[in-house]
Amino acid sequence: MKVDLKQRWSSLSPALLYSVSSTSARGQLLVKIIFKYLLYAIVLANLRGAPVVWHWRVFWPIIKYNLQFLAFRVPNACATLLNRGERARRIAGYIDKTSPVGVHPFDFEVIYRSRVSVDESDFNMHMSNSSYPKILDFTRTKMATHLFPHFLRAGGVVPIASTHFHFVREIPMLAKYEVRAGIGAWDEKWFYVVGRFVTKQKPKSDNAQQSSSQVPPLTKSESDLVAKLFDSSSEDEKDIILHTVAVARCCYKLGRITVPPSVLMATNGVCVYPHEVTMTELDPTFSGPLDNTQPEKAT
Template sequence: MVLVPSSSRSTTMSLEKLVGALGPLLTSSLGSFFRLLPTVTKYLLFLVLLINVRSWPLAWHFRVFRPVFRVRIQHKLMKWRTMFKSPAGQIAAEEEWFDSISPIGADPFNYTVKYNSRASIDDSDFNGHLSNSSYAKTLDSARFKTAMAMFPMFFRAGGWMPLAATHYHFIREVPMLAQYEVRVSSGAWDHKWLYVVSKFVTKPSKKHKKSHQEVVQQTTPPADSSSTGDLFHASLRTPADEIYDSSTPSETPALVDTSAPAPDTAKALKAVAASLASEIEPDGATLHTISVSQCCYKIGRITVPPALVLAVNGFSVPQFTAADGSTPVVYSRANPPPHWAKAKAVMSRPHGGSTKALQALLKGGWRDVPEAERWWDVAMGGAVEERRRKGLDVVKSLGLGMGGARAL
């Protein structure tokens, strides 16, 4: 038999009474907590799924192929609207519809396609900025939208555009949740490759728009028709690039003698000014990143020259100026360029052409056309050809640099 002191017995009885009194309350609170836990978990799970909605399975595919869905739906609606017309009327209506979505008479260097997006949480990194991988993911959608807008006749003939390389120049970060815009345009091309320039920009708010415009007026250098403009020079070249002799872009650049400080210093200062000005677009938008993508055109496994693809989709020298200096004629759908009639003779059924004839031309039939009769070269001549050559001198350095990296 164990004897317990009276003081301990009283303490034990007090604790038992306290537990007895708190027992129902604790049991009720714990029960409520465990009953509430599944509901909280469901809401948390729903929240996680919601903020990552752009990364759901097939979400990327939907964004990329959305332009295709839209064009196909529009084409189907056009077919339904004209189903009661005669066969000839249906063919004419279809050709008119394809003309309406083609950039007839547009300058390939001034034709820009805009893709809007937002730096969502699932597209941002731990620093609260648009992540590096998200630039590539967004470019997939932006380039696809651009391709559908610029080359509808090429895709009608069964063409496709593989991607060979992409180069990025990061200027400043895109903050998380910020709305941004990708502006895609043609930079240059050669006998095989098309170089696509994409700019990631953010637009200023209305209250800051005026100040942005003032900065543009103060910092943007005057336009020079003899240069490649703000497309490459200000954005892709840095002050460090200016110490190289780029007179022979096809060769490895040689260092300039730095013993002549005055010319080099002046050139470096000009490059710095151009670089600062390039961070603000003409409309006041802020440039965050610039990318150059290297693509080509394919029909099956056959490569198609870019100039031919551009011409069959309506691109051309933007205007014609008479020898007497009269008012230039601006080309458009209502006033198509001279080569458009020859292109329609190949690919348009009302004009004696067909999709099969266009495919044959793109697959290699262009080689059988005498050089003097190649209307696509005429369409891409003049000012377009001059700007193409200058842009090509710039983008060639990208390929040379990456090609040299293979030896590292």
Template sequence: MTKHRKIELEEQWLDTIPNVGQNPFEFKNVYRTTATLDECDWNMHLSNSSYAKILDSSRFETAVQLWPLFFRSGGTLALGATHFQFIREIPPLTNFEIRTYVGTWDKKWLYLVSKYVSKPKRRVPDKAKPLSPPDSTTGTPPPTRSILTESDGAIVHTIAIAHLCFKANRITVPPAFVLATNGFSTFPYTSPTPYSARNPPPHWQKVKNIASLKHGGSMRKFFKFMREGWKEVPEKERWWETALGGEVETRRVLALAELEPLQKGLDAALHVG
């Protein structure tokens, strides 16, 4: 392959990165699978141990779609923790999905939210039948078991929250940098036309200047920038944070206030016992 052809193919690949101009909070990956008999336990539902096993495959698929440039350049993803909230069992042979979203991020961690859902065969009521008859002496209504559903009516069985950390060798790379350099951005407030591969956000040219052979960059230069170059950029000039400003930053801060206590709670558990 000639050098010219290599440069051309590299540029074409960068132009086909699917997330250019997309709001990270609008991303959703759907991983479809089945609760096979070998994944179920003697209680006749998906085994607790299988949730993490299946999530690994789903998370890998999600990560490749979210951060192709990061992995292409040599970056690695470290899993710090995963929290599971079991809500409703998944019976054997049930077809279900793992729907994964970007929850939020801070300077080090990105929170990836995954929901295990199944599509009901019939309409699901807002609440299931009471667990016991009403108390005849006090008139207190009996407790009910709520059925959580997605906007399309899919039943939520389990929610998993993973804490992920991006690495270039042993150096931690800020999640905002990884998101922005893989095309994610806020909405263009100065134009009604949304950003896309055909109408890339302003910061995308900076990414190409580092990663694209055609623009004087390379994957090696991009990896070096991830490892040390970003630290040399003054905080007020960090274009990757500007790219995720506005509405995205507002939503990030609000979501972080809700999800960060989970991390703090897990850290506090280290002192128990």
């Protein structure tokens, strides 16, 4: 029996043996190609979670502002090489231009736009709850560069003390969203940043049916509170969907010195409207009527 098998095996055509071996080689090559491109796809899908990417996304607004200031300063320094007064005047004008002079603190808003990537999603195919603090870090840095740019350029930092998230509904994977951050409140030390994770509502067709959400609805008190705090009558907010509300408590440090938020806002030009200020707030000892009349010019 063994002899017959050997004879049959030896009688096989060499061409058949070559075809079998070549088919096996092509199969191995195909597996290698599929594995290689699958590995590339996994790396690209999780590129935002790679090392140093978080640091780049956090510090990019600061780097961008410093590069813009350098691009302004170098040509002007060369043009005003022998005139220091003109150079100082141009730099002061640039500082005034990039500072939020005259902006009301509660009207200031920064928008950070992004998309839910694969590495920021969970097994439910929507944005993971652990990804919200990371996105809030990027938003706070962008907000600081727009609100207090020269404080950061002078070496100031913005450490965060605590964050609170109120999740309303999920953000689907690969969906575009915005984080609209503004000033919520402040005291002698702490500064509260309120960020809203929103998406733009898609236009509904006439025959569209209302889909049921798997997220449990808010209670009446929670719904009223969220609607009262974040309801707006502006045109750009009528077609948005609120997903999450975040509140971050942070402070401002220059070395070991804690800079009060009121001082920081005043030095950067942020101010309230004149009719919102009373003499009692300016001087607690003031008890007389507020005189808004202008003094007569001396003749």
